[in-house]
Amino acid sequence: MEKMMIQGKIWKFGNDIDTDVIIPARYLNVSARSELAKSCFADIRPDFAGGVSIGDILVAGKNFGCGSSREHAPLAIKAAGIRVIIAKSFARIFYRNAFNIGLPLLESNEASECLSDGEDAVVDLATGRIEGNGRVSQARPIPDFMAKLIDAGGLVDYIKKVKIGK
Amino acid sequence: MPMTITEKILAAHAGRDRVSPGDLIEAKVDMALANDVTAPLAIKVFREIGVERVFDTNKVTLVADHFVPNKDIASAEQVKIVREFARQQRLKNYFEGGESGIEHIILPEKGLVLPGQLIIGADSHTCTYGALGAFSTGVGSTDLGAVMATGEIWLKVPPTILLRYEGSLKPHVGGKDLILHTIGLLGVEGALYCAMEFTGGVIDRLPMYQRFTMSNMAIEAGGKNGIMEPDETTLAYVAERTSLKPDIFRSDPDAEYEKVIDIKVDGIEPQVAFPHLPSNVRPVSQVGNIPIDQVVIGSCTNGSLEDLRDAARVLKGRRVSPGLRLIIMPGSPLIYKMAMREGILETFLDAGAVIGPPCCGPCLGGHMGVLASGERAVATTNRNFVGRMGHPESEVYLANPFVAAASAVMGRVGGPDKL
Numbered sequence A: 001m002e003k004m005m006i007q008g009k010i011w012k013f014g015n016d017i018d019t020d021v022i023i024p025a026r027y028l029n030v031s032a033r034s035e036l037a038k039s040c041f042a043d044i045r046p047d048f049a050g051g052v053s054i055g056d057i058l059v060a061g062k063n064f065g066c067g068s069s070r071e072h073a074p075l076a077i078k079a080a081g082i083r084v085i086i087a088k089s090f091a092r093i094f095y096r097n098a099f100n101i102g103l104p105l106l107e108s109n110e111a112s113e114c115l116s117d118g119e120d121a122v123v124d125l126a127t128g129r130i131e132g133n134g135r136v137s138q139a140r141p142i143p144d145f146m147a148k149l150i151d152a153g154g155l156v157d158y159i160k161k162v163k164i165g166k
Numbered sequence B: 001m002p003m004t005i006t007e008k009i010l011a012a013h014a015g016r017d018r019v020s021p022g023d024l025i026e027a028k029v030d031m032a033l034a035n036d037v038t039a040p041l042a043i044k045v046f047r048e049i050g051v052e053r054v055f056d057t058n059k060v061t062l063v064a065d066h067f068v069p070n071k072d073i074a075s076a077e078q079v080k081i082v083r084e085f086a087r088q089q090r091l092k093n094y095f096e097g098g099e100s101g102i103e104h105i106i107l108p109e110k111g112l113v114l115p116g117q118l119i120i121g122a123d124s125h126t127c128t129y130g131a132l133g134a135f136s137t138g139v140g141s142t143d144l145g146a147v148m149a150t151g152e153i154w155l156k157v158p159p160t161i162l163l164r165y166e167g168s169l170k171p172h173v174g175g176k177d178l179i180l181h182t183i184g185l186l187g188v189e190g191a192l193y194c195a196m197e198f199t200g201g202v203i204d205r206l207p208m209y210q211r212f213t214m215s216n217m218a219i220e221a222g223g224k225n226g227i228m229e230p231d232e233t234t235l236a237y238v239a240e241r242t243s244l245k246p247d248i249f250r251s252d253p254d255a256e257y258e259k260v261i262d263i264k265v266d267g268i269e270p271q272v273a274f275p276h277l278p279s280n281v282r283p284v285s286q287v288g289n290i291p292i293d294q295v296v297i298g299s300c301t302n303g304s305l306e307d308l309r310d311a312a313r314v315l316k317g318r319r320v321s322p323g324l325r326l327i328i329m330p331g332s333p334l335i336y337k338m339a340m341r342e343g344i345l346e347t348f349l350d351a352g353a354v355i356g357p358p359c360c361g362p363c364l365g366g367h368m369g370v371l372a373s374g375e376r377a378v379a380t381t382n383r384n385f386v387g388r389m390g391h392p393e394s395e396v397y398l399a400n401p402f403v404a405a406a407s408a409v410m411g412r413v414g415g416p417d418k419l
Helices: A033-038 A072-080 A092-100 A109-114 A144-152 A155-163 B005-013 B039-049 B073-088 B103-109 B124-132 B141-150 B175-186 B201-205 B208-216 B232-239 B305-315 B333-341 B344-351 B401-410
Strands: A005-012 A057-059 A084-087 A105-107 A120-124 A129-132 A135-138 B024-028 B031-035 B060-063 B093-095 B118-122 B135-138 B152-156 B160-166 B195-199 B225-227 B259-264 B271-273 B281-283 B294-297 B325-328 B353-355 B376-379 B395-398
Touching: A033 A072, A057 A120, A072 A092, A084 A109, A092 A105, A092 A144, A092 B141, A109 A129, A109 A135, A144 A155, A155 B039, A155 B141, B005 B024, B005 B118, B005 B135, B005 B195, B005 B225, B031 B039, B031 B103, B031 B141, B039 B073, B039 B141, B060 B073, B060 B103, B073 B093, B103 B124, B103 B208, B103 B333, B118 B124, B118 B141, B124 B135, B124 B208, B124 B225, B124 B232, B135 B225, B141 B152, B160 B175, B160 B201, B175 B208, B175 B259, B175 B271, B175 B281, B195 B208, B208 B225, B208 B232, B208 B305, B294 B305, B294 B401, B305 B333, B305 B344, B305 B401, B325 B344, B333 B344, B344 B353, B376 B401
Parallel strands: A005 A057, A057 A084, A084 A105, B031 B060, B031 B118, B060 B093, B118 B135, B160 B195, B160 B259, B195 B225, B294 B325, B294 B376, B325 B353, B376 B395
Antiparallel strands: A005 A120, A120 A129, A129 A135, B024 B152, B271 B281, B271 B395
């Protein structure tokens, strides 16, 4: 994986954050990313869409992104400015979707517990090192295939480069 | 080396003799599916990849079912994108209007999905077809766009959790209760990244519509797929709908499982999942007094003709509680017609129900029965997350059609034994 450091403010959420609260279905009648970003977490954290900056970091508990397969969920989070999500675990469709659109995810119980909302953290995507709240934690490194997707910029560019050879 | 049914289907589609959990494979897809919410994004991805035609015009199915009949201008524009793409690509299977119904009900009904197939859908409840003995799983729009372009998908072979159901079911207990009970047992992430394989004497005796209900909600435990071995019931169901020959796979007796869970069903009552997680289940005898404003019967989970018959048995000769809104959504035009023929729709109308068109309707809070703040609904649907059916301060209780119908009559959450 290419070297990639992310430094930003932490937005912290709990366990089992489902795609219906990430982006409620009533906002799914559009697919433009900028529009989706405006409705991200509209019901449970209305200050998110207006307050998030490019490069910020989302931290959550277990099973982040459970529920529907709507790719609008990771797209909205990415379009809002989040550049990495750290959680104890991710629901599998959300996991695929995020890497497919080039949004990296890291799994770390320790970081999920010790990082606090509103503080700054520094994340090294290449190694999984996470520094914040005066502590350093180590996430499981991103699996090779996922790292290739992120390096390519997502599944579309990966397929263009690797499968079709364009 | 022994394999599970999931491993065998994946190996066959990856052109390999065997696969093991953790293997990353590229597999050939027999059917790719998307709906009016997920297809527009998938079509955009398909165009970005830059190929001219879909990999096979018989193997891409697009269904308008979420926000149809078009609920607003934005939804109409989305459906238009899907319709025009289907025409331009000459897709054999595009369903809208009077040909359409809920995707996971009409695909099996039309014989478009078969045992032994590998099915990928841009909808999380694509796991429904596991009931036929297929490997079937939900993905996002980018994955689906890539499948439409290449006919292949990368998959990690999941470990399998074997769930064995034995004993006799109580009255008014069926597939919905078995799966809610199981989700309660495992938790909403209990089967994360895993295949769920349902087996045992109870499954052998379960009619097809209740098997679909169980596989449909595998995702609610985090599962990648929810599969059952095909048997005579499966083959009879398939034979009535298509002349295509199914591929039959079964797990080897000595296949390796991540976990084996034995479930004795004798004591299981009808289950009710309280807000705001499908795992938050209680037996119906222990729900207490919860007044409700609305009841929804339908969805990809419980929108079959037999589900409607179950509800009609309870509603026959009764009226819904004053002020309560009962909304019934048959799963397909065929189900609608059969329900009309059997007099079931009349029973519903006499009971005071509103009968909606075959679509997803209020299940995901799109339209046709959205809840206001503070309102509560009992629904035969699959999710009760915060704001799922409308206002973030509304509540959804998940149950089977018997309980939903009885709750509509009583105006509170409860089973038919309380009527």
